[in-house]
Amino acid sequence: MHTHLAEVGSTNDWLLAHAADLPDGWWVRADRQTAGRGRRGRVWHDGAGNLMASVLVKAEGPVQQFSFVAAVALRGAIAEACGVETRLKWPNDLLFDGAKVSGILLERAGDALVVGIGVNVGWAPDDLERPAVAVGGSVEVLFAALARHFALWRGRWAMEGFAPVRAAWLAAAQGIGGRIEVRLGHETLTGIFEGLGDDGALLLRMGDGRVRPVHAGEVFALGG
Numbered sequence: 001m002h003t004h005l006a007e008v009g010s011t012n013d014w015l016l017a018h019a020a021d022l023p024d025g026w027w028v029r030a031d032r033q034t035a036g037r038g039r040r041g042r043v044w045h046d047g048a049g050n051l052m053a054s055v056l057v058k059a060e061g062p063v064q065q066f067s068f069v070a071a072v073a074l075r076g077a078i079a080e081a082c083g084v085e086t087r088l089k090w091p092n093d094l095l096f097d098g099a100k101v102s103g104i105l106l107e108r109a110g111d112a113l114v115v116g117i118g119v120n121v122g123w124a125p126d127d128l129e130r131p132a133v134a135v136g137g138s139v140e141v142l143f144a145a146l147a148r149h150f151a152l153w154r155g156r157w158a159m160e161g162f163a164p165v166r167a168a169w170l171a172a173a174q175g176i177g178g179r180i181e182v183r184l185g186h187e188t189l190t191g192i193f194e195g196l197g198d199d200g201a202l203l204l205r206m207g208d209g210r211v212r213p214v215h216a217g218e219v220f221a222l223g224g
């Protein structure tokens with residue numbers, strides 16, 4: 001149930017272009033991307049032996065929850081295949097020792113959703129501003145584990161809803177219960193990271209006691 005390409009611009013773009021002709025659950029994986037994309041308009045750099053893959057989701061319901069389905073599945077797959085326990089950074093980064101191991105990019109194609117996953121397996125970009133690290137291991141083994149964990153979590157989501165996904169995500173969330181800073185364009189909010197809303201919003205308890213849902217932004221000053 002997957003296509004393996006030696007080189008592509010972006011696995012997300014490839015799947016977006018083929019979404020109408022492919023079944024639900026189809027994966028595409030590439031050894032190299034020449035135009036890999038990250039969140040917030042960033043470029044996603046890859047190196048030899050990294051994992052670049054995207055999966056097609058044709059599901060009904062609150063599909064934005066898939067960014068958390070993907071994160072918990074990927075966390076399990078990295079633990080199993082690479083022996084590395086990662087922490088999850090809202091909304092959908094995986095960290096090891098505070099450095100980025102993986103990113104997830106969700107995009108819509110009509111009714112379908114494309115979930116793109118990049119993992120630094122054999123190589124990580126050298127970026128002082130955004131430290132990154134490679135988890136090591138075999139990309140083939142990791143991809144097989146990811147496809148399996150994703151199908152399992154997806155099935156759980158379909159049967160039981162968001163609750164088990166949220167619980168697994170929160171159990172590994174970086175900074176949960178602690179004081180964080182969220183940068184939203186020109187505004188910076190400070191508060192206590194209380195949880196995750198049904199729509200995937202970060203729930204931030206402000207100084208005045210109210211809980212503010214944050215839908216987009218970047219989290220800083222995370223505690224352990």
Ligand code: BTN
Pocket residue numbers: 009010011012013033035036037038039040042044051052053054093102103104105116117118119
């Ligand atoms: C991020 O953290 O900014 C998200 C990075 C997502 C990268 C993956 S690699 C496979 C897929 N194809 C892309 O062009 N991007 C995603």
